Amino acid sequence: MDRLFILQTLMKKKRLRNYLEIGVSNAHTFFKIKSNFKIAVDPEFRFDFVRKAGKTLLNPSNLLNNYVHKTSDDFFAQDAATLIGNRKIDVSLIDGMHEYAYALRDVENTLEYLSDDGVIIMHDCNPLTAQAAISFADWKATNFAGMWSGDVWKTIVHLRSLRDDINVFVLDCDFGLGIITRKKPESRLKFNQDQVMQLSYEEFDRNRKEWLNLKPENYFFEYFDL
Numbered sequence: 001m002d003r004l005f006i007l008q009t010l011m012k013k014k015r016l017r018n019y020l021e022i023g024v025s026n027a028h029t030f031f032k033i034k035s036n037f038k039i040a041v042d043p044e045f046r047f048d049f050v051r052k053a054g055k056t057l058l059n060p061s062n063l064l065n066n067y068v069h070k071t072s073d074d075f076f077a078q079d080a081a082t083l084i085g086n087r088k089i090d091v092s093l094i095d096g097m098h099e100y101a102y103a104l105r106d107v108e109n110t111l112e113y114l115s116d117d118g119v120i121i122m123h124d125c126n127p128l129t130a131q132a133a134i135s136f137a138d139w140k141a142t143n144f145a146g147m148w149s150g151d152v153w154k155t156i157v158h159l160r161s162l163r164d165d166i167n168v169f170v171l172d173c174d175f176g177l178g179i180i181t182r183k184k185p186e187s188r189l190k191f192n193q194d195q196v197m198q199l200s201y202e203e204f205d206r207n208r209k210e211w212l213n214l215k216p217e218n219y220f221f222e223y224f225d226l
Contacts, residue, residue, distance in 0.1 A: 001171070001173045001174065001217045001220065002173065002174040002177075003029060003093060003095075003121055003123055003174055003177055004029050004032060006121060006171075006177060006220060007019075007029070007033060007091060007093060007121065008032070008033070008034075009220075009226065010091055010119055010224065011033070011034070011035065011090075011091055013224070013226050014117070014224065016090035016091045016117070016118070016119065017035055017036070017037065017090050018035065018037045018038075018084075018087050018088065018089050018090045018091070018115075019033050019035045019037065019038045019039070019089070019090070019091050019092070019093075020038075020039045020041070020089045020091075020092040020093075020110065020113075021033075021038070021039070021040055021041065021092070021093045021095070022041045022042075022072045022075075022092070022093070022094050022095065022096045022106050022110070023041075023042060023072075023093075023094065023095035023096030023097070023123075024040040024041065024042040024045060024095075025042060025044075025045075025046050026046040026047050027040065027045070027046075027047050027051075027055070029093065029095075030065075031055035031058075031059060031062055032059065033059075033061075034059060034061050035061055036061055036064055037064070037066075037087060038061070038062075038064070038065050038066065039065075039066045039068060039083060039084075040065060040066065040067050040068065041068045041070065041072050041075045041096075042068075042069070042096075043069065043070060043071045045067065045069060052065075066083060068083070072096050072097075072102075072105070072106050072109070073102075073105060076105075076109040076112075080109070080112075080113060084113050088113060088114065088115035088116075088118065089110065089113045089114050089115065089118055090114075090115050090117070090118045090119070091118065091119050091120075091121070092110045092114065092118070092119075092120045092121070093121050093122075093123065094106045094107060094110065094120060094121070094122045094123070095122075095123040095124070097136065097150075098124050098136070098148060098149055098150030098151070098152050099135065099136055099150050099151060099152075100150075100151045100152070100154035100155055100158070100196070100197070103122065103150075103152045103155040104154075104155045104158055104159075107120060107122065107155060107159065107180065111166070111180075114182070116182055117182075118181070118182070119179065119180070119181055120178075120179075120180040120181075121177055121178065121179060121180075122152060122155070122156075122177065122178030122179075122180070123152075123174065123175065123176075123177060123178075124148075124149035124150065124152050124175050124176060125149075125152050125153055125155075125156050125170045125175070125176035125177065125178040125212060126149070126153065126170055126172065126175060126176025126208065126212060126214070127149035127150075127151075127153065127175070127176070127201070128175075130201045130202075130205075131146060132146065132147050132148060132149045133149060133150065133151055133153070133201045133204075134148070134150070135150065135151070136148075136150065147175070149175055149176070151201075152176075152178075153176070153204055153208075153211070153212065154196050154197070154199060155178075156168060156170060156178055156211070156212050156213075157189060157191060157196050157199065157204075157211050157212075158191070158193065158196045159180070160185065160187075160188060160189045160211070160213060161188065161189040161190060161191040161192070161196065162191075162192070162193065163185075164185060164188070165182065166180055166181065166182055166183070166185065167180070167181050167182075167183040167184065167185050167186055168180050168185070168213060169186065169212070169213035169214070169215050169219075169223075170212040170213060170214050170215065171215055171216075171217050171219065171220055172214050172215065172216055172217060173217040176212065176214075178212075179220075179223070186213065187213060189210075189211065
């Protein structure tokens with residue numbers, strides 16, 4: 001089970017429509033989503049007109065795509081209110097900069113536009129090695145070698161500690177898929193923001209199941225009554 005399967009299943013089975021993706025890169029996932037209102041946000045799209053045209057032939061809804069060639073911070077500050085307008089976002093994939101502060105802003109900004117029944121999916125929430133959890137600067141120093149998840153896991157810990165208006169858990173698949181919905185939290189953690197910032201990968205590794213509220217992948221069907 002991966003993020004594309006979850007996105008497509010939610011949109012089909014739950015009739016969720018408006019879609020926002022942050023961190024699009026080559027748009028492998030984005031182009032496959034069928035929706036008449038889709039927003040792609042990325043400061044460096046890695047596809048050209050020919051790829052866009054081909055993907056539109058395969059999925060005609062891509063003809064209506066909105067492409068925002070900016071950082072997510074700039075998108076929310078400059079474009080989101082106008083582009084989204086009176087609509088609400090029903091499904092969002094957050095897969096941008098994999099560092100705590102950036103990922104947290106992406107979630108909290110997206111929540112401002114999320115429908116009551118909306119779902120946020122976060123990628124890379126469960127790094128399996130210390131190397132996968134290094135900072136962007138350290139990953140760049142390795143010439144971008146290996147799989148990089150960064151410390152997105154801290155965003156999960158933060159939300160589970162400091163937000164009482166959303167339920168947050170992580171599915172144990174596809175490098176950890178964080179699921180965020182507007183429901184009463186199943187359980188809470190007790191960290192403040194300064195404490196979250198200071199947490200180490202070693203501490204996370206010892207406590208990952210509890211801190212992530214980690215669920216087996218099939219819990220997806222149970223949670224959304226599919």
